[in-house]
Amino acid sequence: MNKVVNHKAWFFVLPVVLLVAFNAIIPLMTVVNFSVQETFGDNVFFWAGVQWFEDVLNSERFHASLLRQILFTGLVLVIEIPLGLVIALAMPRKGFWVSVCLVLMALPLLIPWNVVGAMWNIMALPDIGLLGRGINALGIDFNYTRQPVSAWFTVVLMDVWHWTSLVVLLCYAGLVSIPDAYYQAAKIDGARPWAVFRYIQLPKLKYVLTIAILLRFMDSFMIYTEVVVLTGGGPGNSTTFLSIDLVKAALGQFDLGPAAAMSLIYFLIILLFSWLFYTLMMRNEAR
Numbered sequence: 001m002n003k004v005v006n007h008k009a010w011f012f013v014l015p016v017v018l019l020v021a022f023n024a025i026i027p028l029m030t031v032v033n034f035s036v037q038e039t040f041g042d043n044v045f046f047w048a049g050v051q052w053f054e055d056v057l058n059s060e061r062f063h064a065s066l067l068r069q070i071l072f073t074g075l076v077l078v079i080e081i082p083l084g085l086v087i088a089l090a091m092p093r094k095g096f097w098v099s100v101c102l103v104l105m106a107l108p109l110l111i112p113w114n115v116v117g118a119m120w121n122i123m124a125l126p127d128i129g130l131l132g133r134g135i136n137a138l139g140i141d142f143n144y145t146r147q148p149v150s151a152w153f154t155v156v157l158m159d160v161w162h163w164t165s166l167v168v169l170l171c172y173a174g175l176v177s178i179p180d181a182y183y184q185a186a187k188i189d190g191a192r193p194w195a196v197f198r199y200i201q202l203p204k205l206k207y208v209l210t211i212a213i214l215l216r217f218m219d220s221f222m223i224y225t226e227v228v229v230l231t232g233g234g235p236g237n238s239t240t241f242l243s244i245d246l247v248k249a250a251l252g253q254f255d256l257g258p259a260a261a262m263s264l265i266y267f268l269i270i271l272l273f274s275w276l277f278y279t280l281m282m283r284n285e286a287r
Contacts, residue, residue, distance in 0.1 A: 034260035052261035062262065064237070065245040066269075072152075072241060073220045076159050080216055081209065083160070084167025089197070091172055102172075105165040117229025120158040124230075144231065148238035151231050155239055158226060163219065167212045174208035175201060210281045214274055221270055242266055 035052055037045040056062050091101045111119075126132040126143045131154075135142040144150040182200045191199075224243040227233065233240035233248075240248075246266060250259035 031260045031263055034256045035264055038257055048257060052257040053265065056258055056262045056265060061245065065240055065242045068238075068240065069221060069242045072156070072159075072223070073217060075156050076163070076220045077213065077216055079156070079160050080164045080167050081213060084164045084212070085171050085205075085209070087164070087168045088171035088175055089201070091168075093176060102169070105168050105172075108162050108165045111162070113225040114229050116158065116162050117226040120154060120161075120226075121230050124154045144235075146235050148235055151235060151239050155227055155230060158230060159220065159223065162226070163216060167216065170208050170212045170215075171205060174205045178204050206281070210278065213281075214277055217277060218270060218274060221273070 036048055036050070038048045039045045087105075092098050108116075120131075123129045123131045124144050126136055126145075132142055132144070141147070142150050144154040178201065182204075183196065186196050186200060222243055223241060224247070227239055227241060228244060228247075231239045233244045242262075243266075246259060246262050249255050249262060
């Protein structure tokens with residue numbers, strides 16, 4: 001008996017395909033078009049080949065922005081992943097306080113990015129801000145509008161406050177999904193808390209931690225709104241990351257060709273690092 005195949009379900013997928021094509025493929029092709037051409041206005045284009053890519057890759061400005069971006073992403077990953085895991089381990093598993101802790105953890109994620117930048121902008125002001133006045137009261141000279149170190153400290157602290165909750169929620173979901181039988185067996189064997197964490201909890205959290213690292217890497221590598229509202233990329237260019245530098249080139253200077261080439265290089269860097277993270281973690285899991 002031949003099985004009848006119904007292809008009508010594809011009609012439900014078609015709107016999604018069209019939406020993705022409109023929101024992703026068409027803009028991407030437009031960027032590719034600008035990255036290999038030069039224009040002087042009036043919709044007149046001249047073929048430029050790979051000139052813009054060469055200019056971007058040889059630019060000291062791009063190298064400096066990329067270095068700042070990698071440093072920032074590395075800092076937030078080193079801080080947020082262990083901190084989020086520790087908080088998740090300390091959270092209760094049963095009772096009334098579970099809901100309270102989950103709500104408190106979710107609150108920073110519900111605040112819009114521009115509001116987060118504005119909040120920390122006000123809070124870190126050296127004269128009237130709670131954070132700024134508090135640090136200066138300790139005898140530490142703190143002014144994020146003039147000092148690059150203070151600006152970096154404020155930006156990293158803001159990101160840690162905003163996004164550590166995501167790592168906490170992911171790790172907590174992974175922890176509560178571990179069957180009680182593992183803990184009962186560990187208790188019978190007399191395993192200490194460190195042994196339980198090392199041989200039961202951490203192995204079971206590998207996939208969750210992989211997702212957390214990938215999400216935080218991509219988000220932090222593309223950070224824009226919070227930093228622009230908080231520091232504007234300053235003082236000087238000390239917090240001008242790749243995304244900010246790209247917007248300055250595209251909208252501030254209207255260099256569409258170099259900006260398009262930079263955006264494609266930016267996109268490929270994110271894909272490359274994400275692929276490396278995922279490959280290395282899955283290779284360790286296979287071993």
